[in-house]
Amino acid sequence: MRHSPRHPLFWFCTLWCVALGVTVLNLGPSIGNIGLDAVYSIPSPGDVQAVLMHYSLLPRLAMACVCGFALGLSGMLFQHVLRNPLASPSTLGVEAGAQLALGLAMLWFPALLGWSRDATAAFGGFAAMGIVFAVAWRFKFQPVVVILTGLVMGLYCTAIVTLLMHVNDHYLAGLFIWGGGSLNQNDWRQVAGLFPKVAVSSVLAMLLVRQLSVLTLGEAAQSLGIKLQFVRAASLFVAVALTIFTVSAVGVIGFLGLAAPAIARGMGARRIASRMIIAPLTGAALLIIIDQLLQIYATNTGSSLPTGAVTALIGVPVLLVLMMRRDRTLQSQIAAGTAIPASKRPARLVASIAGLLLVIALSGIFVGRDVDGSWVSQTGATLELLLPWRLPRLAAAISAGIMLALAGSLLQRLTGNSMASPEVLGVSAGTAFGLLCVLFVVAEPTYGHRLIGGFTGAATVLLMLFAMSRRAQSGDQFLVLGVSTGAFLTALISVVLASGNPRALSLISWMAGSTYGVGSSLALISSGFAIAGLTAVTLLLRPLQQFALGEMSAHSHGVDVRMFRILILGAAAMLTAIATLIVGPLSFVGLMAPHMAKRLGLTRGLAHLLGSALLGALLMATADFIGRTIYFPWQLPTGLVATLLGGPVFAALFIRRSRQFMRH
């Protein structure tokens, strides 16, 4: 370690000593009562304490150990193979896929759960990963594409889960706990089932070590061609399997798979062989510490928190500290995306998107459903009665789409990173966090309270980005820190949600991106900001163009780089906060719209900015119309519908363009 001369083993042993200490603290008194012998022998049914120790506390300890090991190893494999410290089961969509499968089964195929809960979850996880792999394969497993697709996949699955909860909130309470990762055990069966699977996968992983060390040579090994790709895919498969086994047994313990390998690296474990051992054991120690502490907490306060969500709460700050200290090693190697041929007639393309937007907006105004559920085109007095409900939400949705798309393309240009967007940088999550605070501090929050809370949250993340802009030299670091912040806040929210407080349920509806609470004043404000944002960005086009070419270029063209950076960040955060308050933090239109514009051929300058904004607006307007009418009288939240609509389009554009590109 650069700042510390100590041997990696020192830190490693310290960690395990803490784990052991906490375990003794939690289990010690009980073991003292029943005697050490009782721990090993099968207890008599009457001996309550011994039964509890033997069938609940010890299996839980073992489960924490096995799961921590599996996730640490899984994350290590992911990060190593993809050569990306951002890679983890959570950032690749595997966990969200498993969660989605479980939710679907719970609602429509309960027999599947009765048959095998594990297999159901595994099916979802492998399906999600399969899709990510399918896209990644076309791009020869380029790190940036894999992570981008994985993130989109994860957000997509989370969006559907949220949507299911939105329309069936009573039924899915179990999914909250499961999503939060509960390590509770009733016997040894789950541990006994999980252990061999993890053991076999670990052996497979060890066998791949030699191949993996060839991979560390990087581009030099490219000549191995097919074999290289095969080994990568095989390693990833093992990593996915490890995640799935864990996730289907105990739920999402997300950040562990990202944090454990990073911490192992932070301890100074450099060589792949030593990391293969230290990362999983670090994961195991971490999970034991957290889980035992939570048990002590539950005994003292009577409220049990889901381990998996708390893991993320603790794992993220550790990661942040490590990254601040060791920024050079952790600088990710995200490469620029593939070049895309520009459209020859950008103006015509922009005009046709605008025309489409107009058509959708008009149907959004006139078409609806009657009391009996039939489709009607309302006119006259009825329309006049309904317009106060339709117009504000349509206007707000369109404005939010414009603002998110603008914020996304600003951030992408500023950081020079194709994955930067308000959702990925954690600005949206900051807004969510602020709102959450308001919901719990103010008994009956008014819209003003919510607005202030959301703004404060977004501003806090913005301040963090400011502080970082002094320290961080590369755009990639923004991304890593942003993803971590977002994950932290999301985990905090899921802890609150998992506590089952019905008050948090109203947060779900907002998280899902419902435009339910939008009134005409808010619609006016957001439209104003959308127009102002559009104007400002158009005026800033020249310096932005310079910035996109690189900071040096911008500097040489007389742009005050630092001031400009702060200005753009401020504008982006402002746009995000207002838009997020309307459509929730999950829409990720800010990520999709600029990409879509680019993939359609609007690659440069004003055409790209306008195209992004219009596509964002189009997505949101369509989502608003569909959400309002398709599942009448239930209203599907606009933000989520936008995600669900945009996801496939996004993927299709990605794949289609890459094919064309490869043919050239």
Next chain:
Amino acid sequence: MFSLCRRDFLVGSAVFAGSLLPIRGRTSVLRIVSLDYGLAQTLIELGVPPVGLSDTPGWADWTVEPPLPQGVANIGSSHEVNMELLQLLKPDLIISTPYLEWVRPQLEQIAPVKSFPIHALGTSPFPHIVAATRDLGRMLGRTAEAEALINRTEGELRVAKAATRHLRKLAVITFMDARNIRIYGPGGIFQDVFDRLDLQNAWTRPTNEWGYTDAGMADLIDIGDSRLFYMDPVPPDVLATLSGSPLWQSMPFVENAHVQRLASVLMFGTLPSASRFARLLAEATQ
């Protein structure tokens, strides 16, 4: 307090309008939309069923009693009422809970809104439920029906008290999955019914302001050999998993066959839910 006065004024005008209606004939009963299952229960019992209610398909699963009359329009999710449909229903009055306070401005564009605080007030909900019942009765000109409902509930609780006198300690839970449960205590109507039936809750750890807490299966060892009731709905794989669990099998209440299934009762319900819960307990102990 100004807002409160204004609210009272609005409701007052609705009541005024309501008191005029019966003169014009039976067909023009006050059109009320309820955004809450519990308040809808009371409305039905008072003989003024709502014209619209959120999530009507879920009623049969969660509330059950009283049966929902035909023709109640489904106005969508309880968190997100379909405003367009609400507008088309042309209600005279919307009744709601404080959790929908943030959409009150929108709702008030359609009809006067009356909100009844019942849960999470830091006290047991039962007195608030009784107060809400009386309020509703006064507002709808159905004071006699309201008093009758309160008396009927008290009567049913008395009958149940006699029937459950052999029941010593008990605990009521809902299964989240095979390893996690929700257990009920002070702050919810189940505890209120326990108190009125002189039953002792075997779960003594603190609960949240809504009257329940989430716990692990192993925590149930604390309740010893008390009676355990688990409430519908039970997730599909839970019972099969439990039957193979040594921990579950060695719980004193399982060994002594003191575990029983209970049909679903609305946790956030009003007087009909309290009677239903008491009656189900009485039937289960027969």
